[in-house]
Amino acid sequence: MRLRAFVRLAREEFEAVPEEFRRGVAGPVVVRRSRRHRRIPGYCTLGMCVPVSTMFTLGEEHLSTVFLWYGSFVSCAMRDPGFDIAAEVRETIRHEIRHHIEDRAGSPALRNEDAAEEQDERRRSGLPFEPGYYRLGEREGKDLWRLHDDLFLEILLDHGSLARARRRGLRVEWRGERLRVPAGDLASLPAFLEFEGEGDGEEGGRAGDLVLVVRER
Known part of the structure; x- marks a missing residue:
């Protein structure tokens, strides 16, 4: 144009x-x-x-x-x-x-959303970012936040559960599906684990991603 x-x-x-x-x-x-x-x-x-x-x-x-x-x-x-x-x-x-x-x-709602979006871009680009940025998004439910079409599901593990997950991997129930997280992906926390197309999207548009955020309680 x-x-x-x-x-x-x-x-x-x-x-x-x-x-x-x-x-x-x-x-x-x-x-x-x-x-x-x-x-x-x-x-x-x-x-x-x-x-x-x-x-x-x-x-x-x-x-x-x-x-x-x-x-x-x-x-x-x-x-x-x-x-x-x-x-x-x-x-x-x-x-x-x-x-x-x-x-x-x-x-401050929209300013917070913009700040969260910038931190998300930093994470995706491999740059340092504020790990709790997704909490500036819209609250969708218990431990669940939205940034545009992407959903962030926070998973808090106590010390014992984290030790087991680092040996055996982690399985998460999501909308009738069982998502598997390999043990190696939990070596450092918080871990941001993306599942493409598992989030929401506008009708006829891109399906958003689900991002599991695994943290130690």
């Missing part, structure tokens, strides 16, 4: 959001270049909601500006043939406006 068409699309999607939700939000400002993460290879920022300091608002309603990085969308589309730029623009704009609404209300 050419830059001019991208700018037009971004404006249309921004204005498609009801005005009461856009109150106090400026933009979208489209930046031609990509915005890459300083420490995570291949991780691009698509958009950002930047609040204006209250010292510049003169007591007016909380103001924010939505930025979109055109180059990041193009980079993702080049790497992934299934990357739908139009759909991602729509989702990103709504995501950033939600940031504005939650920041104005003092809610």
